[in-house]
Every structure is written in structure tokens, then in C-alpha cells.
Amino acid sequence: MTTTDPLQHIERAEIEDTSLLAFYRDMNTPERRTFWACAAGWALDGMDFMIYPLVIGTIIALWKVDAGSAGLAGTVTLLASAIGGWLGGYLSDHIGRVRTLQITIIWFSFFSLVCAVVQNFDQLLIARAVLGLGFGGEWAAGAVLMGEAIRPQYRGRAVGSVQSGWAVGWGLAVLSQAILFSVLPPETAWRWMFVIGALPALLVFYIRRSVTEPEIAAEARARHAETGSHPKLWEIFTFPMVKTTVLASLMATGCQGGYYAVTFWVPQFLTKERHLSIVGSTGYLSTLIIGSFIGYLIGAWLADRIGRRNLFLIFSIGAMAVVLLYTQLPLTNEILWVLGFPLGFFASGYFSGIGAFLTELYPTRLRGSGQGFCYNFGRGIGALFPFLVGALSATTSLANAIAIFAVAAYAVFFIAAFALPETRGRVLHAG
Secondary structure, three states: OEEEEOOOOEEEEOOOOOOOOHHHHOOOHHHHHHHHHHHHHHHHHHHHHHHHHHHHHHHHHHHOOOHHHHHHHHHHHHHHHHHHHHHHHHHHHHHOHHHHHHHHHHHHHHHHHHHHOOOOHHHHHHHHHHHHHHHHHHHHHHHHHHHHHOOHHHHHHHHHHHHOHHHHHHHHHHHHHHHHHHHOOHHHHHHHHHHHOOHHHHHHHHHHHHOOOOHHHHHHHHHHHHHOOOOOOOHHHOOOOHHHHHHHHHHHHHHHHHHHHHHOOHHHHHHHOOOOOOOOOHHHHHHHHHHHHHHHHHHHHHHHHOOHHHHHHHHHHHHHHHHHHHHHOOOOHHHHHHHHHHHHHHHHOOHHHHHHHHHHHOOHHHHHHHHHHHHHHHHHHHOHHHHHHHHHOOOOOHHHHHHHHHHHHHHHHHHHHHHOOOOOOEOOOOO
């Protein structure tokens, strides 16, 4: 059943079954193949990104790199991913979601291998930057593909469940670290971490064989080819889309800036300020990751249950509160271990609504460009936060630096989300 919003003249689907797994029970075979391809892609994407924060301490020690410079490598990866996401989204509007997804996965897998053989920090910095182009483009193509392949009444849960793959990838990275640093010397183990980061390339074989282009996207491209009205790269900045683009970009900046300020530096916070070994910190990171995974799933359910905006508002407040508890109170390590769960939960769960929300904000002809730009603009500005946290930690504690930038980012997230419209259940058309 669908209804039309009388205020915005937008067709909306009624969400009758709000159980978490309703979308999966009703999926047909092509939808399920798309779901698993995107979930696996996002998991391996997450693994690739989280490898560097996990080896950053080793890099600092081996190459005598200061914290600000080490954070800069994370920053340039995310800045490059902002460009890659915009271009990847634009490319997906022109050559298709599935083809763009394959290209970007091969790209960042190859450059993960390059990271494994670099000989100094400058080379690593360049390799991570180039890797970031594919990293950003993969999210843009995959998120649009999922958003268009799933029916509107299930879109929040389906796209959000795919987002939970990031926690799985993070977990794989932590597991790889625990194993490799237990059996190999640090100067060798970190290189093998990046070799493992090349595994996503294998996913392309499955995508080529099993995943098809969404009909709505194929129809839109065919129509544009007939009329010659191909979308322009800058069209998302023209009236009436410019307001949506600005607000959505600010929202993406806040949610990702907070996330990166926390997750990039928590491994170093545990080893430097809480004096845990790399292997000893694994349990703490595992609690954080489990909380993150549960947060993604609950966030996916809430995105369809209470709406995208309410999800963002609740979780941004929760994230601010837990970050302050985690970093500012003189807690024992045991309590800190327990707090890892709500930290992961609130610092990650809102991402489950982001993909569906951005998909629903833009018409089909601009969806790849708009979604790719906004999310990855936020990723690019949020990319400054690992560097800024590292730089500020030279004059204050790392805990204080994390808290300052994370809370500021989540406040921006709250304000921008409040200013945007609710899009739950919006029906997409080939326009």
C-alpha cells in the first residue's frame, strides 16, 4: 500500500511489518544476491580502512613518525575517498551501479597490496591516498545499488543491515592483527595486514556472475540516452537541490567526523594512555566492535520503525554522552571494557539510516552524484579529525583531544539532521 504526502506530494509506502528481518524473508533471489554482495563489499571495505588505525602504533615506532603525521595518513585516505565517492557516484549514474562497484573494489584492493610493499612513510601516505579513491567510490555505488534494489517499506532495514558489515570487517581486521602480531615480528606483521586488505578483489567474480543492475537505474539511463539529458556533475548544486546538498553534506560531516575521531584513535588511546599491549587491547576492541555490530542492526530496525531523523537525533545525543564518559572519567580498565559496548553502539548505529536517507533525498537521475557527494564530502571533512586529534594530543591528553572533536562533530550531526525532512517509506521513480 502507498500513500501520497499531501504537503510534499511524495508517494510513500506504508510500513506494515516493522520486524528486523521482514525484508529478508520477502526478498527474491536477485535481491538477496545484491544484498550479500553489498554486505560483503562493505565488510571488506571496513576491514581495509581499519587496518591502518590498528597498525599506526607500529608505524610510529618503526619509522619514528609523530602522531600528527601518522593521523595525516588516515586523513588523506578519507579526503581522497571524498573525491572518489563523488566521482564514483557520478560514474554510477552514467555507466551503472554494478559496473562502478566492480571497478572501485578492484582499485582499492590493488592499492592495499601497494601499501604492503612501501619502503617509507611518504610512500605509504601516497598509496593510502590513491586507495581512498576506490574506497569512497565503492560506498557510493554500493549504497545506491542497495537503495534502489530494495522496496521502500524495507529499505531502511536492508541498507542498514548491509551497513553492519562494516563491524564484521572491523572484527576481521582486529582478528588478523591479533594473529599476525602473535606469530610475526611487528616490522613484518603490519605488511601482511595490508596483504589481507587485498582480499576484496575476489568479490568481483561473484558480483559479475550474480548481481544485476536495478531496473529503475537502467530505465533512467536509457531515457537520458534517448533525450540527451545526461545529469551534470554540478547539477546537485543548482536549485532546488542545493539546500538538500548543503544540509546533507553537513549531516554527513558531523556523523563521520565523530566516528573517525573515536574509532581511529581508540586503539592508540588503549595502548598509550591505558597502557595495554596490542594483543591485550584486543578484548576491549572486541567489545567496541560487538556494540557497533548490534548498533547497526538496531539502527536498521529503528530507521524504519521511528524514522531516519529520529534515529539520528537519538544516537547523536547518546554518542556524545558515552564519549564523554569513556574519555573524561577516571574509570578502571574493567569499567572501560564494559563501556566499549555502548560506545560502539551509539558511535556506529546511526550509519544504518544514512544510506537509505541519502538515497531517498535525491531523484534517480542525480542519486549517485548526490549521495556520493554528500556522504563523501562528510567523509572528506571528517577526515581532518584523525589529524586534528593527533595534533591536539601533542598539547593535551589523547582522551581530551578525542572528546573535543567527537562532541563537536556529533553536535553538527544533530543540528543538520534536525533541519532535513523525514524520508521513511519514500517511493523511488525513474526520474
